[in-house]
Amino acid sequence: MTATEGLLVPPGQGRIMETPAQRVTFKVTGTHSRAASTFEVVVPPGFDVGAHVHTRSEELFYVLEGELDVLAFEPRIRTPDHWQRWESASGNRVVRATPGTVIVVPPGCPHAFANPTDTPAKVFFQASPPPDHERYFEELLEILGSGGAPDHAAIRELRARYDIEQLTPLRHR
Numbered sequence: 001m002t003a004t005e006g007l008l009v010p011p012g013q014g015r016i017m018e019t020p021a022q023r024v025t026f027k028v029t030g031t032h033s034r035a036a037s038t039f040e041v042v043v044p045p046g047f048d049v050g051a052h053v054h055t056r057s058e059e060l061f062y063v064l065e066g067e068l069d070v071l072a073f074e075p076r077i078r079t080p081d082h083w084q085r086w087e088s089a090s091g092n093r094v095v096r097a098t099p100g101t102v103i104v105v106p107p108g109c110p111h112a113f114a115n116p117t118d119t120p121a122k123v124f125f126q127a128s129p130p131p132d133h134e135r136y137f138e139e140l141l142e143i144l145g146s147g148g149a150p151d152h153a154a155i156r157e158l159r160a161r162y163d164i165e166q167l168t169p170l171r172h173r
Contacts, residue, residue, distance in 0.1 A: 007032045014040070017137065019145035021047060021172040030131030036060075037130040039137070043068060043121045046173030048114035051083035054107055054163045058128045061103040061113070066121025070097045071112040072105050083112045083168045110167060136162040144172070 007028060014025040021044065028038035043066070051071060061070070071094050075086035084094050097103065097113075105111040115121050127133035136158065143154050150170055159166050 017141045019141050020044070020147075021144040021150070022141065024137050024141065026134060026137075029134050033130060035130075036126045036128035037133050039125045039127075039133070040064075041123045041125050043113070043115045043123060044172070045115050045118050045120065046171070048169075048171040049112055050170040051078075051086070051110050051112040051167040052159065053110045053165045053167065054105075055165075056107055056129070056163050057132065058107055059103075059105040059111070060126040061097075061101075061105075062124040063097045063099050063101045064122040064124055065099055066115065066119050067117050068097045068113045068121050068123070069094050069116055070101070070103055072103050072109060074110055078110070078167055081168050083110075084114070112168070114171075132162050136164070 009027050014027045017024050017026070023042040023044075025040040026037075027040055028036070030037060069084055071083050071086060073086075073088040073090075073092045075083075076089055077086075079086070087093050095101075103111070103113075113123075139158050140155065143151055143158065150172065152169060155170055156166055
C-alpha cells in the first residue's frame with residue numbers, strides 16, 4: 001500500500017483470532033494507520049474484560065449488536081471486584097450499552113465491559129496509538145485459548161507490558 005492508496009476491508013474480512021473467550025477480527029493495523037488500530041470484537045455471553053486503565057492509550061467502542069454493561073469513569077472507590085457496582089463522584093453508574101452506543105475512553109480513565117446476556121455482542125473497537133493493542137490481543141488470545149480458567153498471573157504480566165493497569169479480574173464462562 002502506498003500513500004496514494006487507501007485500505008478497503010470487505011465485510012467478514014480481516015485477520016481473525018478466536019478462542020472460546022473472544023473473537024477478534026483485525027480490520028486496520030499499525031501497518032495501515034499511524035492513528036489507530038481497529039478491530040471487530042465478538043464478546044461472548046459471560047465475558048468480563050475487568051476494569052482497567054491505560055496511561056497512554058485512547059479507546060473508542062461502538063456497539064454493533066447485542067448488549068454490554070459498560071463503565072467509563074473514575075469511581076469514588078476502586079474496589080478490587082464488582083466494577084458493575086461502582087459509582088463516580090458525580091453519580092455516574094455502569095450503563096447497559098445497546099446497538100448504536102459509542103463509548104470514548106481517554107487515557108487515565110478506568111473502563112470495563114461485560115456481556116451479562118445470553119447472546120453474543122459485537123463491537124467496533126479502535127485503540128490509539130497502534131500497534132500495542134494488536135500485539136496485546138495476539139498474546140491475550142493465546143493465553144485464553146489454552147482452555148480452562150484464565151491464567152490471571154500471565155494476564156497481569158501481559159497487561160503490565162501493554163500499558164494496562166488491571167483493577168478487577170478478567171472473567172469468562
